[in-house]
Amino acid sequence: MPGHRKHSQGGIARAEKLSPEERSAIASSAAKARWLEDTGEDDLPKATHRGEISIGDIKLPCAVLDNGQRVVSEFGITRVLGSRSGASKRLKKASEEDGALVPVFLAPPRLKPFISDEILNGPLKPVIYRDKQRRVVGYSAEALPAVCEIWLEARHANALQQQQLAKAQNAEILMRGLAHVGIVALVDEATGYQSERDRDELNKILSCYLADERLKWAKRFPDEFYKQIYRLKKWRWPNHGNRTPYVGKITNAIVYEKLPPGVMKELQSRNPTQEGTGRRKWKHHQFLSEDIGQPDLRDHLMQLIALMRISPDWPTFENHIKLAFPARGDQMFLDLES
Incomplete structure (x- = not known):
């Protein structure tokens, strides 16, 4: 069917424009979603509000779920930190490791000493939600400062490779932006949830x-x-x-x-x-x-x-x-x- 062929070609073209690490993030999200489906937990929260946080030149997609939780996607965080660091195969393997469920944006082995089990089981516990017809792997928006802090601690300890320093720099930019405006407020403003939140409080x-x-x-x-x-x-x-x-x-x-x-x-x-x-x-x-x-x-x-x-x-x-x-x-x- 011509229409189907055109749609497929468009999808291939978009995929070719993605860096290896961005494709890794998408693959990781799909793997986590499949893992959730295998557990039988299919009662997923739904994204009711969507938007994009702007901090300097950085644009970070975000959403508010029907349970009121503010989230940012794994793919979004991976992209804003900078997707060019090489070793994409290693990142993909680390992110899909059984039981680990380490986010792609924290998969480099040099970050491991700075990631505690408390963070993994707390702010970095994945949130799988439905965005229209898609299953998306995200994280609580309040996890973003913790992610940035891990990258900055690794940089401070001189643990990063030269090609990873750009990600640490982006993490610093994000942290500076978040120091002025809370991440929850940014999500609410970006998605338009703020007005609904105000109505709820008024009610x-x-x-x-x-x-x-x-x-x-x-x-x-x-x-x-x-x-x-x-x-x-x-x-x-x-x-x-x-x-x-x-x-x-x-x-x-x-x-x-x-x-x-x-x-x-x-x-x-x-x-x-x-x-x-x-x-x-x-x-x-x-x-x-x-x-x-x-x-x-x-x-x-x-x-x-x-x-x-x-x-x-x-x-x-x-x-x-x-x-x-x-x-x-x-x-x-x-x-x-x-």
Whole structure:
């Protein structure tokens, strides 16, 4: 079949462009995958996010699995360290040695004194996963610094051959890059998993902070909270409890927007304004969980009231809030003066 012949020729052409050591890495990965299949362990994790880490001129493919593990492939590490060191037959034999399962990128015998069983059975324990239709042999992304350290220790001990020094140099470049940004963060950014991770964390916060069902109304805001607002604003305290609409905006700004990120947005979604009136049917605090959300609201109100008491006017109170809540205190309600 012409299409099949063209595809096969393309595969041959790509294979011919690979160095002997890169072909060795692919063969080693296939051998490990076959070894796993022989054990009957076919329930493999799957790559859900894929990307490429960039450190200087180095490009390292990476992935995040459906169990949340961040991985880099054996072939990828072999390639970024530099695939031209000769002795490819020896590397291939070492990497496929029964029981050893030494990665190709650490197969040179001169590295053996620097590789402990603890590292082999820990960070360098292979992770076999499925990437679409392919089985891939990878390693935990956090193993990469350990790999680089082995090469650098060997260089420091003058144990490397001249043609292996280039790999040690690439290992040093990688280590410098990783010193500035953690490998897990790099993988998350490269694969796009960061946004999903943030959503997962937000969901965890919301599930703890918000109630599954709306709670019955109960008085949560002490009268003093509102009286202090009026005092600091130099407004006359209403005799019949008809507070100015500005109080609602202020409450959102200094209370609900200071709760964990994402809570305010979810409250607005669960308790939208009614068409025509612009008012909300319920109070936001009725949607906070009794075990976490409500106590946190109460503690926050007590802190606010304490700051109000020591403030002679509204601008001073604003400054106190910025000092007390620096992480979220910069985006304030400074335009609410009437």
